[in-house]
Amino acid sequence: LARAILFDLTSAPPATATAWPEQIMNVTYGDTIQLVGYDIPGGTIRAPGDVLPVSLLWHALDTVPQNYTVALFVMAEDGTLIAQQDAFPAYNFEPMTTWRADSLHRDNHGLQLPSDLAPGTYELWAALYHWQTPDERLPVTDATGAELGSYAVLATITIQP
Numbered sequence: 001l002a003r004a005i006l007f008d009l010t011s012a013p014p015a016t017a018t019a020w021p022e023q024i025m026n027v028t029y030g031d032t033i034q035l036v037g038y039d040i041p042g043g044t045i046r047a048p049g050d051v052l053p054v055s056l057l058w059h060a061l062d063t064v065p066q067n068y069t070v071a072l073f074v075m076a077e078d079g080t081l082i083a084q085q086d087a088f089p090a091y092n093f094e095p096m097t098t099w100r101a102d103s104l105h106r107d108n109h110g111l112q113l114p115s116d117l118a119p120g121t122y123e124l125w126a127a128l129y130h131w132q133t134p135d136e137r138l139p140v141t142d143a144t145g146a147e148l149g150s151y152a153v154l155a156t157i158t159i160q161p
Helices: none
Strands: 021-027 033-039 051-060 066-074 082-086 103-112 120-130 146-148 152-159
Touching: 021 152, 033 120, 033 152, 051 066, 051 120, 066 103, 082 103
Parallel strands: none
Antiparallel strands: 021 033, 033 051, 051 103, 066 082, 066 120, 120 152
């Protein structure tokens, strides 16, 4: 059994940082996990082939009953999937079932953008699901309780040549 992790040299907030992220979301996945917000170190303007760093700040509203997978998607305007990364938070070095109620957790990811990606704008989505049932994502609600569906739109990414 081996674990391979793609690294990027872009500076990201340290795992121990509990500073609030630049982009506040306050969306809730299921009943127990809130995405406080995110950072995209280096900004949202990227080139084809870049690694898109995404740093999420999660808030456990209660104990988390199972380990969920974080799914990040880069989507074209027409709904075409461009890039996807699925991973446990902190690459399972800190399983969600160990999160205590009212605790904060930094979770850093890097999505490899295709080298032939056309210039334009794309959306970055985030979803959570249990690894055994990937088609059953947790429902997402905003701060008012309005249902957003099975994912939250985090940002618009601009690709320039």
